[in-house]
Amino acid sequence: MPTVPEIDLTDPAVVRDPFTAYGAARECSPLARLPVPGAAPWWVLTRHEHARAMLGDPRFEITSGSFMGPDVPEDCRPYMRTMTELAAPEHARLRRLVSPAFTARRAEAFRPRIGTLVAELLDALPGHAEDGAVDLMRHFTRPLPIGVICELVGIPEDDRPRWRAYGAAVAAGSGRRFAEAVPGIMEGAKAAVARRRAAPGDDLLSDLVRAQDVDGDRLSDTETVTLVWHLVLAGQTPTNLIANAVAALLAHPAQLAALRADPGLMPQAVEELMRWCGPTLLSIPRHAREDAELCGARVGKGEAVVAAIASANRDPRAFADPDRLDITRTPGAASHLGFAHGPHFCLGAGLARVQTQVALTALLDRFPGLAPAADLDALRAPDPGTWRLTELPVTTG
Template identity: 70%
Template sequence: MTDVRPAETGVPEIDLTDPEVLRDPAAVYGRARERSPLARLLAPGMRPMWVLTRHEGARAMLGDPRFRLSADSFTRPAGIPEHCLAHMRTMQEMEGPEHTRLRGLVSPAFTARRTAEFRPRIEPIVDNLLDELPDHAEDGSVDLLAHFARPLPIGVICELVGIPEPDRPRWREYGAAVAAGWGQAFADAIPGIMEGAEAAVVHRRAEPGDDLISDLIRAQADDGDRLGDTELVTFVWHLVLAGQTPTNLIANAVDTLLRHPDQLAALREDPGLMPQAVEELTRWCGPQLLTIPRHPREDVEMGGVLIREGEPVTAAIVSANRDPRVFADPDRFDIGRAPGAPGHLGYAHGPHFCLGASLARAQTEIALTALLRRLPDLALAGASHGAGHIPDPGTWRLAALPVTL
């Protein structure tokens, strides 16, 4: 297997098309990490990319203002209607004062306190999806990804944003298309999301309610600055795009717990362990393998290697989160692991630390708590052992999660 090869520079090279990279990225990046704090990522048709393999370097790069996100860091699916493009540039693509301004206006709506207040509105969404699960059973099993983990985040977003109840089944279809990744269904969903967001903004400007749009309309900086309508619609799109993380985190978490019966039993015995269990699950099987690429504004030395201005750089979250320099016995899944500084990088770090981290944690905690309480005999179905993960070098995600209830 040639997943990690010595380059002339002495820096390991990782071929993103190698089946071993796709099958077991933690092992491949782990071997590279123990050889060097940096590696090179290679793939046909892709510009070679630097990758930080260790926790210290990854965290440093993500917090270093010399490394910036830009339009070059992102790709756009083909076929997006022209009138939607004005809403496609989200806060993720912004840096400096532009990013600081927008984040300052929206971040008060995503504090831990606001998330705690919102938790009672997530619980009935979870319960309704669990109520529907038996209706989706075929031959004694049901796909928990398709019928629980995938519709949950978009249901939460609809509740958060204030999408009218009659429109929510259509938004569930939008969420499924976005969660599935780039493709024609993804592009086809974008106009509907934009139109629904525009309608929600117009409605809430006329009739404020108890929802995120109303909060953001009321949000005002000390200098009187407010969000415009285009910014509000763009932010809803950002929520839909970035808010799919719990889909894969919840599916990965259930799969992991069912494959570690001792840890599952400990969690069932003491539900109070759930918050730290979710942190350990995020560290162990979080869906994001690599961060969005950054580009240095100038030549920067990292880990003894000179990275030239403009060369793409990413951080291997999958490797940093199992770095033995930070985590004791890092390849062991342990829900009793005591949280400590500096912690995992499952939600990145620095100015672009995930704004919705508290909300993602709450969704995952509520979903897993309800699953374990209501389905004491939950088990992997026989077919699940062959379902496997989608071969995606950037995201650790299941193709399906068949379970018996």
């Protein structure tokens, strides 16, 4: 096999433009190495075919402890080992129980309630303007996902301001604010589960409480609370997806005009935007359960392997003219990996899609003069794992 390239995440050029950096590695080799300070380097799969295969390969597993930071209180830890981190048999059991609550049909049924939340946030936008500009991250894309989660879980209106603060802390990533938010989320989740056990309603949490398979297996309270935590954690994806999509459309006026002219393009536009500027740059690391071979290289037991989503989603072997944003792109044989693949395909993908479609449709309809109020490229976060903005200042016309 060719020489395995190395991708240096401490290089500002790589962080500033990961698509070019990973793309160069991809065209050199299907496999790269990623140095990790204080740990062994990771293997990185750069091409769509190999990345997709690894994400569905049982020889590579997600291990426990991904979110077990040292500052997380001991009594919260039983609820922090999410389904993503469980071994295959237990993961499959939970997936079987909860999947009916996360179908595309259930997500579609939730569309009107998402629309109400979106409208409320857009109504308030003009009041948040400062010097003629408003930060969509702060006042729209960040509060929306936690608002949706509150609807899904049935959080009472009086408690929602606290949950919005939790969502902002979780979206900010690990650190003190993250750790401080965890006990409140767990306390609220326990209370919500207890309410729905006593009085089920028309929400996703009620579906989970009622979930039962043909053998009578049910979710325990600990499992249900853990799923609420997982919803809060994974449910932040639309924050950055919607913001990235707005920035991309504003930077590509012809694409924006085509979408305004034909709103029916929105579902495929969201898929294209997820492919072209989705927030996930690297998959959650998998660890080899045994010695294995990848693209001609020996991977030792326990070594970490990641899929370079940013590279795979722009692989010319899978997508024609992949570096071009094209919201009219006809779906081909390959699908993007923005929601992963295989047994750990994102459970909430349907909800994230509907949420993004509703948010973009309403935003573009409400503000036909929407325009950037700053150089958005200069507002990219120096985050090697997530393609995201720190803020999104716009004028609404």
